[in-house]
Amino acid sequence: DTAVSQTPKYLVTQMGNDKSIKCEQNLGHDTMYWYKQDSKKFLKIMFSYNNKELIINETVPNRFSPKSPDKAHLNLHINSLELGDSAVYFCASSYRGQGKNIQYFGAGTRLSVL
Amino acid sequence: ILNVEQSPQSLHVQEGDSTNFTCGFPSSNFYALHWYRWETAKSPEALFVMTLNGDEKKKGRISATLNTKEGYSYLYIKGSQPEDSATYLCAFQAGGGADGLTFGKGTHLIIQP
Numbered sequence: 001d002t003a004v005s006q007t008p009k010y011l012v013t014q015m016g017n018d019k020s021i022k023c024e025q026n027l028g029h030d031t032m033y034w035y036k037q038d039s040k041k042f043l044k045i046m047f048s049y050n051n052k053e054l055i056i057n058e059t060v061p062n063r064f065s066p067k068s069p070d071k072a073h074l075n076l077h078i079n080s081l082e083l084g085d086s087a088v089y090f091c092a093s094s095y096r097g098q099g100k101n102i103q104y105f106g107a108g109t110r111l112s113v114l
Numbered sequence: 115i116l117n118v119e120q121s122p123q124s125l126h127v128q129e130g131d132s133t134n135f136t137c138g139f140p141s142s143n144f145y146a147l148h149w150y151r152w153e154t155a156k157s158p159e160a161l162f163v164m165t166l167n168g169d170e171k172k173k174g175r176i177s178a179t180l181n182t183k184e185g186y187s188y189l190y191i192k193g194s195q196p197e198d199s200a201t202y203l204c205a206f207q208a209g210g211g212a213d214g215l216t217f218g219k220g221t222h223l224i225i226q227p
Contacts, residue, residue, distance in 0.1 A: 045214030
């Protein structure tokens with residue numbers, strides 16, 4: 001069983017569209033995250049979400065919004081997609097507790113905006 | 115803005131040799147320091163999470179040390195094998211633990227047979 005699963009694996013879409021990427025974890029973790037891997041292969045935190053507490057990286061445009069229907073899911077919605085949104089997006093999850101907070105990553109979603 | 119610096123950016127090592135690389139991070143508001151191993155087309159895989167100054171962790175031939183006062187961590191690989199080829203990422207975690215990780219740019223390690 002995959003611990004952190006993201007769907008879809010690949011997403012190709014037109015500029016201006018709205019799209020969502022889903023993330024589910026079956027590890028019982030209480031905190032979930034979204035990261036963006038930019039063109040230089042650099043991983044950057046976008047959001048972390050713990051028990052209804054959302055911490056947002058201030059550099060993330062407000063076209064991006066995380067939605068968490070329950071503790072096991074943190075979906076990423078993107079409105080009005082732009083060319084610069086093309087990247088690989090990784091979901092991760094962990095426990096919130098010092099020494100226990102290893103983050104487990106999904107396989108990534110490669111988004112291409114045309 | 116948090117700054118996590120890793121060096122070197124890339125490293126070629128002969129099979130059987132030992133190697134090490136460094137991670138520099140802020141020494142204030144420290145919560146944890148993570149090391150990940152990342153192979154191409156796969157997801158990052160956790161190696162270690164360290165929280166206390168002076169921590170040393172070991173997993174097989176790989177070990178890591180932590181100095182939170184001066185803001186650095188070393189990762190050591192003993193007797194490198196071709197399967198050790200990967201990008202090694204360190205990541206700083208600030209705050210109370212729900213904050214995401216601030217990653218360095220990684221050290222790309224290539225083991226030459």
